[in-house]
Amino acid sequence: MKVLVVHAHPEPQSFCAALKTTAVNVLRDAGNEVEVSDLYAMGFNPVASADDFGTRANAGYCVYALEQRHGFANGTIRSDIKVELEKLMRCDLLILNFPLFWFSTPAILKGWIDRILVSGPVYGGMRFYDRGGLRGKRAIVSLTLGGQARMFASDGIHGPLEGMLRPLLQGTLAYIGLDVLEPFVAWHVPYVANEVRLEYLAAWRNRLSSLAMEPPLSFPSLDNFDESLRPLNGRT
Template sequence: MNVLIVHAHPEPQSFTAALRDQAVATFRAQGHAVKVSDLYAMGWNPVASADDFATRENPEYLVYALEQRLGVKSGAIAADIQQELDKLLWADLLVLNFPVFWFSAPAMLKGWIDRVLVSGVCYGGKRFYDQGGLAGKKALVTVTLGGREHMFGEGAIHGPLEDMLRPILRGTLAYVGFDVLPPFVAWHVPYISDEARQGFLQQYQQRLEQLADDQPLVFPRLAQFDEALYPLA
């Protein structure tokens, strides 16, 4: 299996980076090929803009998704986007590895999503959910949190974790066709002991060793909807 780990943390020695290293070691020990995009280390540009296209179909007015679609065919799309897209298409499994910032991903990772999940390749027209351009691939979200486990869930102060991560799990990964595996979460990371953190690293290793047995989360399938995308009775 080919694995792409996209890692976004501003501190190279962070615990989130230790999770990345654990994943690299575990996958390689199982004989998988692994590539890592360490966005801060790469100096990744997270800003989707007109600069992403060497030439434009419409130089007067930027329709970003349209220019993505044309630019990826013509070669006008920026080289850093094309390189990440090539890695993404190579991968059978995508791991997004990040600390939760404001119930979401760091801007660095959001900018990778905005620029690399290119219209016309990853989605477009009615190619989304099970018909998405990345159907057949798996995705795993690995997050660290300041919050404690009991703060998440039905009736808990922050609500269910899957609701917090919905824009990523559903609106991004499931939308472009991934089979989205249940997230791996390291809770309350800055406030626990070193031993407890090392416990998370061990749990993560065990989880990754058995990843093939994981059941993906359930999302809509287009066959459940009519031509206008109203739900079928």
């Protein structure tokens, strides 16, 4: 299996980085090919702009998704996008590893999503959800946060974490065709004892060894909708 780990934490000594290293070691030890995109270490540019394209489909007005298609088809998309896109397209498993910032991903990871999920090869037209460009591949999110699990219960102060992650899990990963697994969450990380962190790492190692057997989360299927995207017979 080919694995791409996209890691987004500014501190190399962080516990989040330990999750990344654990994933790399466990998966490589199991005989998998693992590539890592450490976004901060790479100095990855997160800003999607017209500068991402050489020759333009429309030099006077930049519709980013259309320029992505044109740049990909004509080989004029920026080299850093091309390199990351090639990693993404050849992987069987994508791991996004990051700390929760303001109920969301760090900006550098959002920028990777904006720039690397290229319209054309990854999605476009009616090629989304189970018809997306990355169908047949799997994805898992591993994240750290400062809050306690009870704060994210259904009656907790913040509400379920799943709601905060929906733009990522459904609107991004499932949308492009990936089979999305249940996230791995390390709670209250800055404040727990080292023994708890070691327990998190042990649990992460166990998850990694069984990812191929896990059922994915359920998201919409285009088979349940007609050509105008209305539900068939009331099914969703």
